Amino acid sequence: MRRVLRTSAVVVASGILAFSTGMLVAREVGVTQITLVAFLVGMPFAAIPAAVSGGLFALAKSRVGVAVSLTAAAVFVAIQVPSFVTADHVADGTELTVLTINVAHGEADAAAIVAQVRSSGADVLAVQELTDEEVNDLVAAGLEEGLPYSVTAPRPVADGTGLWSRTPLTDGEELADFGFVPVRARTVVDGVGLTLVSFHAMSPATPRHTEQWDRDLARMRDLMNSYPGVVVVAGDFNATGDHRQFRTLASDGFQDAADAAGAGLFRTFPASRPLARLDHVVTSDGVDALEVNPVNIPDSDHLGVVAHLRLPAAEDLSPTSADQNRGSSMTGGGGS
Template identity: 45%
Template sequence: MLGALLGVVAVVGGVAHVYPSGSNRLVALSAFSSYLLAASPLATVLLALARRRVAAGAAAVLTAVAVVVLAPTYVGGPADPGGASLTVLTANVALGEADPQGVVAAVRDADADVLLLQELTPPLAGRLTAAGLDELLPYSVLEALPGADGVGLWSRHPLADEQRHPELTFASVSARLVLGDGQPSPTVLTLHTAGPWPQSADDWVRDMAKTPDLLGRVAAGADAHGSTVLVGGDFNATWGNAQFRALLQGGYRDAAERLGVPWTTTFPSGWAVPPVIGIDHVLVREAGADALHTVEIPGSDHRGLVVRVTLPDS
């Protein structure tokens, strides 16, 4: 019975993994689909021990499918295109409730070159300045707004081509980092797609459908300068959501998947149990990634994601 139950769980996970969910419940189910698919090997073993040969064979086929689907995300590793490296920290600051001193400490501890914040409010932006963020990262483009709408981008390096993108439910901003010395100038974008839960998933579905065009336009602008693209934000989606995987086109790669750690978890944080899903991501285009870890952001329900990105050699 347990083997059969686990087999059903794995089948549900497989369907949820490939189906572009539209309702909030199905989006949530898809977010956990990789975990559900992982039940198939145990189902195979239990059904084989119970001598249910046909069922065990079906579970074995499902296990093979799970391996084909999930294994490629574990075979990545550090990539070094040979150029300069940048450390990017992205974090959702929980409607501006995150502790500004904690955010600045996370930037300092990570030695971050770029900070990308989502749900940045005007009061928090002011408190971050008072906490000394501008001394660490003196260049910025901010769209601080009430509630969940705002975002911010801070950099150790001067910025050019600052842009605000109104396509999604929440604000998005981008800018090109001017590294100097003839080095490529990466374009950095921070975005935040609408949450699919517990409210209707309609806004999330629309945002995820619009995001490929946004990424494509940013990539086209970066190509005009011969630069790479780095994207960080709260996508409210995991590797298990088909809509998130659909974003990984046109040269974009998820840093966690590229490094072989797709189950890096960032949400929810601040509870007695550790985070269970990874909905915060850094995408890279024409760039590598050689390290990734999460950090606590005091006062936020997300952990921050720190990625060391390597740029092409000039």
Template identity: 40%
Template sequence: MTSRDNRARRAVHWCAVAAVAVAAFAAVAHIVGPESNKLIILSSFVPLLLVIGIAGLVALAAVRAWRTLAVGVVVVLAGVSMQVPLYVRDVPRTASGDGSIRLLQANIRLGEADPEALVDLVRSRSVDVLTVEELTDSAVEDLRAAGLQDLLPVTYLVPKRSGGGGTGIYSRFPLGEAELLGNFSMSNLVTKLDLGDGRTVTLAAVHPMPPYPSPSWMWATEMEKLRTLLHERASDGDPVVVSGDFNSTYSHSRYRDILTDGFTDAGEQAGAGLVPTYPADRWYPPVIAIDRIVLKDAVVGEYERVELPGSDHYGIFATVTPDFTSAEVAR
């Protein structure tokens, strides 16, 4: 082997080591939950960073760096194992009761999404409940003109004149006890969904602030507050459905902190995988999954990403069956 070959081999080796180090960072960030803006943003891309680590393993095998490869395999497998639950369907039980809630989550980008397209989606999917973030006054009027309230006549809307702070709930079921959920930078809503026969579901439409460009501690504080309030709302024993733009991914520990005491991620329960929803308006595909649905005492059926023309987010459509038997036992 020539000296040139040796230099090339060393270069590949150290590039591969760097790639594995990237995967190691991803695994640590997934567990620790950094509060630096840059680290929070990087940790949003943990699955992509793990792919870089896998490429590093291939390179290490190509240059036959067997000992380094063995260490790299352990590191990358540790990181990958943290993402595996997203791909394994884990429905804990069969929900009691007849019928399910057909739920659509939609961030409409400062009210700019195509109202006709959104209403067509609600109609074609026979949606029962729609949660909307970045709802503006003008978007409320545009959606009304497009016929949304003919399909979902019961509403709880807190729009804003402009900006991304408005949130709304459209429903075909009666709503009760509707109010703002805590004091957040953007509107977060909670209500009771009345399914009839004395069955009620706690429904929340959420939109905590993003970790950028605001100070990271503000994002962390809102995520912790959201967890506390959602868990408090679950104390009455009703099934809980939380739908929204969480501005967080499964790789953020503060998002996963919500998934305790019986709360589960609907996508994880369905084994749907990453289901990235943002950004939706670029030449490349979406890379992070921040539009999510969280459940307690409920079982997910369908779970899929849907297009929202005019928005920078994809929507999430899911069918959710509340488990009232489990809720009764918990009371």
């Protein structure tokens, strides 16, 4: 009987460990299979089943099994540690606060959003799932008193996005070939040219949508590479740091502001009991992330994200960036 129990413990522990390590492989290769994409949301907790498998191996008196399980658990913990480590601060320019919120098909409390803009001192607001009704509600709640410039693309249900800014927005446009419709605009803050994007990646809820999600993240990264000056992309990426697609986007010249601020593993979705951080502010590497926090907005199924940033000083930008900033059209001011 004891032998049967030991054998059963080894079998169960081996299955748990195989699943955990399989997810580690999936994390690294950038899968688009819908079930694996969903399971990767749980990677911050992967050390727990690995430790459980170690306990089962210990009951079975398998030293090798214990060693492998504890090594796997240590790897899973190590993967998440960088999210708690604050990056070195290198920028010495103006501070900029960005608020992003998915407004849940235009149902989120507009007055609460405006109150959050005021209390956080937000200079930029990025909105996803923006509808015409939500635009009207935000304006009626006084949003344009503090953020008078806007570029918006309201749409029914989940397709729309928008940007509001304290400083004039120019070159506003809707971006083509995405599942939802991101908007992009340019602004200048104390001599520093910024490219701002309100972004909403397709939700990987079906196999077809998962393929679109993968394309959305890859295309957004390509566009980020082409933009002049400092880049800030804020929104609902429908991806976490455990999805290879998001890590590719927020790397090699770009960063997830929450990770750079050492904000840890705070989560934004679903708002009632958050399981995953799907909402992000991604910036150029030269931007300091001072503090990044989730905020609750009534009637949204996402928590918002407030990122307090510090921009590089204008004189610290490379000659290439400065030339690009001067070459951009910076006329106009009012929103749409």
